[in-house]
Amino acid sequence: MASSDNDNSQMKIVNGEAGYILEDVPHFTDYISNLPTYPNPLRSNPAYSVAKQYFVNVDDTVPQKVVVHKDSPRGVHFRRAGPRQKVYFKSDDVQACIVTCGGLCPGLNTVIREIVCGLSYMYGVNKVLGIDGGYRGFYSKNTVTLTPKVVNDIHKRGGTILGTSRGGHDTGKIVDSIQDRGINQVYIIGGDGTLRGASVIYEEVKRRGLKVVIAGIPKTIDNDIPVIDKSFGFDSAVEEAQRAINAAHVEAESVENGIGVVKLMGRYSGFIALHATLASRDVDCCLIPESPFYLEGKGGLFEFIEKRLRENEHMVIVIAEGAGQDLFTEHMQDMNQKDASGNKQLQDVGLWISHRIKDHFARTNKMSITLKYIDPTYMVRAIPSNASDNVYCTLLAQSAVHGAMAGYTGFTSGLVNGRHTYIPFNRITERQNKVVITDRMWARLLSSTNQPSFLNPKVVEEAKKTEQPPTRLLKEEKCKNLDEVKAETPSQLLEEDNCKDESGNNADQSIKTEN
Numbered sequence: 001m002a003s004s005d006n007d008n009s010q011m012k013i014v015n016g017e018a019g020y021i022l023e024d025v026p027h028f029t030d031y032i033s034n035l036p037t038y039p040n041p042l043r044s045n046p047a048y049s050v051a052k053q054y055f056v057n058v059d060d061t062v063p064q065k066v067v068v069h070k071d072s073p074r075g076v077h078f079r080r081a082g083p084r085q086k087v088y089f090k091s092d093d094v095q096a097c098i099v100t101c102g103g104l105c106p107g108l109n110t111v112i113r114e115i116v117c118g119l120s121y122m123y124g125v126n127k128v129l130g131i132d133g134g135y136r137g138f139y140s141k142n143t144v145t146l147t148p149k150v151v152n153d154i155h156k157r158g159g160t161i162l163g164t165s166r167g168g169h170d171t172g173k174i175v176d177s178i179q180d181r182g183i184n185q186v187y188i189i190g191g192d193g194t195l196r197g198a199s200v201i202y203e204e205v206k207r208r209g210l211k212v213v214i215a216g217i218p219k220t221i222d223n224d225i226p227v228i229d230k231s232f233g234f235d236s237a238v239e240e241a242q243r244a245i246n247a248a249h250v251e252a253e254s255v256e257n258g259i260g261v262v263k264l265m266g267r268y269s270g271f272i273a274l275h276a277t278l279a280s281r282d283v284d285c286c287l288i289p290e291s292p293f294y295l296e297g298k299g300g301l302f303e304f305i306e307k308r309l310r311e312n313e314h315m316v317i318v319i320a321e322g323a324g325q326d327l328f329t330e331h332m333q334d335m336n337q338k339d340a341s342g343n344k345q346l347q348d349v350g351l352w353i354s355h356r357i358k359d360h361f362a363r364t365n366k367m368s369i370t371l372k373y374i375d376p377t378y379m380v381r382a383i384p385s386n387a388s389d390n391v392y393c394t395l396l397a398q399s400a401v402h403g404a405m406a407g408y409t410g411f412t413s414g415l416v417n418g419r420h421t422y423i424p425f426n427r428i429t430e431r432q433n434k435v436v437i438t439d440r441m442w443a444r445l446l447s448s449t450n451q452p453s454f455l456n457p458k459v460v461e462e463a464k465k466t467e468q469p470p471t472r473l474l475k476e477e478k479c480k481n482l483d484e485v486k487a488e489t490p491s492q493l494l495e496e497d498n499c500k501d502e503s504g505n506n507a508d509q510s511i512k513t514e515n
């Protein structure tokens with residue numbers, strides 16, 4: 001294997017045979033020489049000594065793509081997470097800290113709990129500080145001492161016991177505080193913005209030559225972080241969203257021409273709305289930021305609502321908070337408001353669309369409707385994580401602890417194809433994960449709700465340009481897929497001329513198929 005340089009100072013690429021690429025994470029030894037190592041204390045831990053081959057082989061890596069063909073290059077891999085035989089810290093020397101930033105998400109407390117307990121029970125580390133109130137807490141607030149006893153029950157609560165905030169990232173002051181407090185392991189739990197912040201903290205720590213681990217645990221209720229299978233708390237959020245959808249359905253069903261509108265979170269990515277719709281089966285129309293729609297005229301939302309009410313006498317619409325922003329922004333003032341982190345503040349699209357629907361039916365006098373609007377967004381975000389998310393949070397936290405003890409830094413832990421890995425920050429922050437509307441998953445939704453796609457071929461072409469490179473398919477398989485998709489989506493979208501990949505290849509060579 002040979003290493004290759006890269007423009008991005010964070011990139012640590014290792015090339016191997018048959019197109020194998022390891023996108024590795026930084027390690028202390030990259031910038032500090034002659035560091036002592038110690039045997040991993042897990043060796044003498046009764047809980048682990050029974051496990052056959054408990055330590056992860058240093059060469060284990062996990063492929064990013066698991067659907068391959070016999071002539072495919074082996075592709076990108078990430079380092080497998082888990083305990084290493086040697087560690088770079090003596091237990092007594094570790095002074096760890098944990099910080100949570102950005103919006104709330106189910107499972108934050110579980111991750112905090114499992115970092116504290118993982119450090120203590122697996123590695124005998126008993127000095128862990130909680131940073132109060134996000135990044136700015138490093139330099140403007142006192143810390144809290146975290147012990148297994150303090151965090152014992154916190155996974156049963158929503159939110160974060162440490163508090164969170166947006167804005168306030170001052171790299172110099174944060175790293176000064178890390179140095180002043182003698183902190184040598186920093187666990188940062190947050191979304192894309194937080195991890196961008198973590199990345200610059202790592203760069204500054206490295207520039208100062210400090211033996212300080214910067215480890216991230218990706219958090220986002222919107223599921224907008226790329227590479228990883230899904231973010232923690234996402235399943236809990238989808239489950240909780242069902243309660244709002246059920247309520248909307250009960251209300252809509254109980255009256256003549258009842259319409260239930262439910263707004264769910266999803267600033268730029270409509271995953272919660274998509275999955276909640278697929279799970280519920282009571283939803284007639286799902287609107288997400290990635291799929292533009294229009295209200296009036298042939299093929300528009302109003303026409304579909306009228307049709308569905310005539311057929312079923314009730315309907316449920318789920319709308320992600322970032323959907324249709326282009327439609328109503330021009331009528332609203334203060335459209336450029338931003339939060340403290342610089343994220344655009346969105347107007348309430350659920351309220352807006354509810355008014356527009358009511359106005360339409362009042363104006364056209366076609367039928368009398370009863371509309372109920374439910375906005376459960378903060379209720380969904382504030383719940384504790386469910387059982388499967390708790391297990392997921394535990395593994396993410398423990399992976400981060402193992403990585404930190406082993407001297408890796410500048411990484412986030414993350415699940416890739418069902419395996420826990422260490423992913424370099426830049427891969428997590430370089431783009432947002434979005435619903436790809438030319439993928440099968442969106443086609444599944446369209447066929448499940450039987451809603452119009454609201455798209456024209458030009459929009460599909462634009463969407464295809466932004467998606468990832470398509471997977472090449474065998475000819476027979478391709479035909480089957482194209483037919484499948486044809487059966488599920490309006491024919492205007494799927495004229496063969498329109499089925500081109502981002503290089504402009506026709507669909508008979510390749511079409512995008514994921515999920």
Ligand SMILES: Nc1ncnc2c1ncn2[C@@H]1O[C@H](COP(=O)(O)OP(=O)(O)OP(=O)(O)O)[C@@H](O)[C@H]1O
Nearest residue numbers: 102103166167168169190191192193194196197341
């Ligand atoms: N480019 C950046 N460089 C340094 N710090 C950043 C950057 N972007 C965001 N941050 C900091 O990260 C923290 C969280 O960012 P943000 O409010 O965007 O939430 P997030 O982590 O993206 O989570 P979510 O969007 O899921 O709520 C804030 O304190 C913000 O100042």
Ligand SMILES: O=P(O)(O)OC[C@H]1O[C@](O)(CO)[C@@H](O)[C@@H]1O
Nearest residue numbers: 103104220221222265266267339
């Ligand atoms: O009201 P806040 O806390 O700024 O958060 C709202 C945003 O945070 C998110 O939940 C992401 O964490 C988005 O879905 C939403 O737009």
Ligand SMILES: [Mg+2]
Nearest residue numbers: 102191192193
């Ligand atoms: Mg964000």
